[in-house]
Amino acid sequence: MEEDLxxxxxxxxxxxxxxxxxxxxxxxKISRWKVGRLLTQARERGIVRIEIVHPRARRLxxxxxxxxxxxxxxxxxxxxxxxxxxxxxRVAQAAADFLxxxxxxxxxxxxxxxxxxxxxxxxxxxxxxxxxxxVQLNGGVSLNRRSGGAAGLAVTIAQRASGQVSLxxxxxxxxxxxxxxxxESDRTVAAVLEEAAEAQAFLFxxxxxxxxxxxxxxxxxxxxxxxxxxxxxAVGDVLGRYVDAExxxxxxxLDARTVGxxxxxxxxxxxxxxxxxxxxxxxxxxxxxxxxxxGVLVTDETTARALLEEQ
Amino acid sequence: MEEDLxxxxxxxxxxxxxxxxxxxxxxxKISRWKVGRLLTQARERGIVRIEIVHPRARRLxxxxxxxxxxxxxxxxxxxxxxxxxxxxxRVAQAAADFLxxxxxxxxxxxxxxxxxxxxxxxxxxxxxxxxxxxVQLNGGVSLNRRSGGAAGLAVTIAQRASGQVSLxxxxxxxxxxxxxxxxESDRTVAAVLEEAAEAQAFLFxxxxxxxxxxxxxxxxxxxxxxxxxxxxxAVGDVLGRYVDAExxxxxxxLDARTVGxxxxxxxxxxxxxxxxxxxxxxxxxxxxxxxxxxGVLVTDETTARALLEEQ
DNA sequence: GCGAGTACTGCGCATATGAGCATCCAGATG
DNA sequence: CATCTGGATGCTCATATGCGCAGTACTCGC
Numbered sequence: 190m191e192e193d194l195x196x197x198x199x200x201x202x203x204x205x206x207x208x209x210x211x212x213x214x215x216x217x218k219i220s221r222w223k224v225g226r227l228l229t230q231a232r233e234r235g236i237v238r239i240e241i242v243h244p245r246a247r248r249l250x251x252x253x254x255x256x257x258x259x260x261x262x263x264x265x266x267x268x269x270x271x272x273x274x275x276x277x278x279r280v281a282q283a284a285a286d287f288l289x290x291x292x293x294x295x296x297x298x299x300x301x302x303x304x305x306x307x308x309x310x311x312x313x314x315x316x317x318x319x320x321x322x323x324v325q326l327n328g329g330v331s332l333n334r335r336s337g338g339a340a341g342l343a344v345t346i347a348q349r350a351s352g353q354v355s356l357x358x359x360x361x362x363x364x365x366x367x368x369x370x371x372x373e374s375d376r377t378v379a380a381v382l383e384e385a386a387e388a389q390a391f392l393f394x395x396x397x398x399x400x401x402x403x404x405x406x407x408x409x410x411x412x413x414x415x416x417x418x419x420x421x422x423a424v425g426d427v428l429g430r431y432v433d434a435e436x437x438x439x440x441x442x443l444d445a446r447t448v449g450x451x452x453x454x455x456x457x458x459x460x461x462x463x464x465x466x467x468x469x470x471x472x473x474x475x476x477x478x479x480x481x482x483x484g485v486l487v488t489d490e491t492t493a494r495a496l497l498e499e500q
Numbered sequence: 501m502e503e504d505l506x507x508x509x510x511x512x513x514x515x516x517x518x519x520x521x522x523x524x525x526x527x528x529k530i531s532r533w534k535v536g537r538l539l540t541q542a543r544e545r546g547i548v549r550i551e552i553v554h555p556r557a558r559r560l561x562x563x564x565x566x567x568x569x570x571x572x573x574x575x576x577x578x579x580x581x582x583x584x585x586x587x588x589x590r591v592a593q594a595a596a597d598f599l600x601x602x603x604x605x606x607x608x609x610x611x612x613x614x615x616x617x618x619x620x621x622x623x624x625x626x627x628x629x630x631x632x633x634x635v636q637l638n639g640g641v642s643l644n645r646r647s648g649g650a651a652g653l654a655v656t657i658a659q660r661a662s663g664q665v666s667l668x669x670x671x672x673x674x675x676x677x678x679x680x681x682x683x684e685s686d687r688t689v690a691a692v693l694e695e696a697a698e699a700q701a702f703l704f705x706x707x708x709x710x711x712x713x714x715x716x717x718x719x720x721x722x723x724x725x726x727x728x729x730x731x732x733x734a735v736g737d738v739l740g741r742y743v744d745a746e747x748x749x750x751x752x753x754l755d756a757r758t759v760g761x762x763x764x765x766x767x768x769x770x771x772x773x774x775x776x777x778x779x780x781x782x783x784x785x786x787x788x789x790x791x792x793x794x795g796v797l798v799t800d801e802t803t804a805r806a807l808l809e810e811q
Numbered sequence: 812g813c814g815a816g817t818a819c820t821g822c823g824c825a826t827a828t829g830a831g832c833a834t835c836c837a838g839a840t841g
Numbered sequence: 842c843a844t845c846t847g848g849a850t851g852c853t854c855a856t857a858t859g860c861g862c863a864g865t866a867c868t869c870g871c
Binding site for chain 2: 856857858859
């Protein structure tokens with residue numbers, strides 16, 4: 190179309206040459222108002238594309254849609270980089286930024302564990318807060334010895350906020366219900382669990398339901414157990430508890446052997462910050478978001494779009 | 501840097517959310533002047549990237565550099581599309597646009613031939629001008645019978661301008677000097693050549709010096725001839741005449757057998773429009789531009805950058 | 812510590828810009 | 842042929858924005 194060409198010429202003069210709309214009008218023999226209108230059109234029609242290229246850029250539009258559609262308190266969406274390399278880091282950085290900016294600063298922060306949360310901990314700057322007590326929300330797993338596993342993660346976060354840490358001295362899943370009950374009735378454990386349940390803010394991830402799960406890696410579950418859970422409808426785990434697409438516990442037997450605060454604690458909380466990155470977790474992310482397990486969602490653009498897509 | 505982050509936040513609010521600088525200032529607790537400054541910086545530092553995506557977009561910055569560096573009258577540079585598919589069409593379209601907008605409208609337009617010029621002819625809309633006489637500048641070659649070769653190209657351009665056409669009824673290169681002189685002394689031919697020399701505007705391309713040349717394709721030269729020319733320093737041909745990097749005729753013997761206006765006619769002309777697309781022609785393009793054979797250059801971004809690069 | 816130089820901040824003001832409205836024009840409709 | 846109607850055009854005016862300048866903080870060398 191000939192109108193297109195005019196838009197292009199106008200856009201070039203305005204954005205590349207930064208001339209004023211008036212000057213452009215004179216140059217192209219059109220009124221300055223038409224120039225303005227053409228520029229608006231050019232932006233609308235995508236002829237002029239304005240993008241913000243920065244690892245810490247966000248997608249405010251998507252965030253708003255997510256908040257609206259799922260009744261969240263807040264959402265943070267970072268652009269997925271080309272080739273998906275570095276998505277986790279960006280999401281983690283965003284989560285760290287969110288925590289740092291969170292007001293009022295929570296006195297106690299409940300945390301789960303996982304690769305994602307480790308990245309968040311690493312992204313938090315020293316002094317991100319002052320005097321926050323960090324509490325573990327569920328039984329510990331040492332994902333990898335060097336970096337100290339779940340405990341190390343909580344310690345890192347607390348240290349950088351010059352705060353205290355309350356570790357949950359318990360495995361994630363126990364073999365027998367009795368052992369679990371025994372552990373829970375232990376004073377230290379009970380105290381930590383109570384503190385965790387009362388935390389003013391929660392920071393957690395979820396894991397997909399497959400053999401790559403940290404539970405399998407650490408021997409709490411076998412690959413077959415996970416398969417069986419999946420067959421029974423599990424889409425992933427939240428604070429170590431396996432849930433189906435609606436967010437209901439899949440196996441109450443198993444759940445009774447899992448140490449950690451109950452999922453209901455998350456549902457009520459204002460500051461339940463759920464961090465997720467990557468397509469493997471789309472399903473469990475959808476569950477967390479739709480079943481109201483989180484108040485705040487921090488994720489990447491691809492996940493955000495997947496969540497918004499169908500219904 | 502922390503300043504970066506602020507720029508990103510400001511840019512998002514301004515460009516994605518279109519809030520006013522004032523509002524952003526309020527939101528982020530900074531003065532509206534700082535917001536303005538951050539936006540300027542963000543644009544300068546490339547955090548905010550504004551690009552015009554359209555096949556008919558141009559690179560005015562590069563055009564200016566070319567005009568300055570080589571003392572041209574004008575230059576037209578179109579962005580090279582990803583993957584270089586469609587470069588020729590874009591350049592041709594740009595050349596057509598340039599011709600259409602050319603003021604004063606030339607009474608006579610001298611044209612050469614080639615794939616590129618054919619594309620230009622096709623891109624010219626019906627009624628691009630009114631009553632332009634099109635004259636062939638050099639001996640005819642029928643690049644491909646269906647589309648009528650060099651003659652057809654000239655005819656197309658003339659038809660679409662409701663004008664006349666003066667065809668040069670002669671081969672491009674003759675075997676013997678005598679024959680060439682005989683042909684040139686023919687009334688019709690002489691008249692056309694004179695008309696061509698006096699044309700108010702010229703539209704031409706150049707060809708690289710290799711076996712893919714139209715001269716080889718049409719049997720005027722053998723592949724060995726071309727190799728030999730290259731060995732003697734030829735970088736390509738302009739109006740059928742082979743020149744070296746400085747724009748000098750490489751083989752005066754051969755040149756004496758070539759029918760067409762002399763290159764000096766181009767040097768003087770104000771409206772000598774040279775159209776070139778694609779990396780194969782970078783060398784010959786450099787020659788045309790540096791040796792003052794063209795007043796106006798129409799090309800793609802890649803070629804433009806190559807021309808500006810060294811020295 | 813102390814002073815000079817430099818970078819940053821906030822501001823007044825001229826200018827550029829966008830919203831809303833009256834007007835005009837072309838093509839449809841009776 | 843008159844009339845209607847929707848979209849484009851130009852305009853007024855309130856508002857947003859950028860420039861140049863003055864005041865301020867901050868650094869760096871002594």
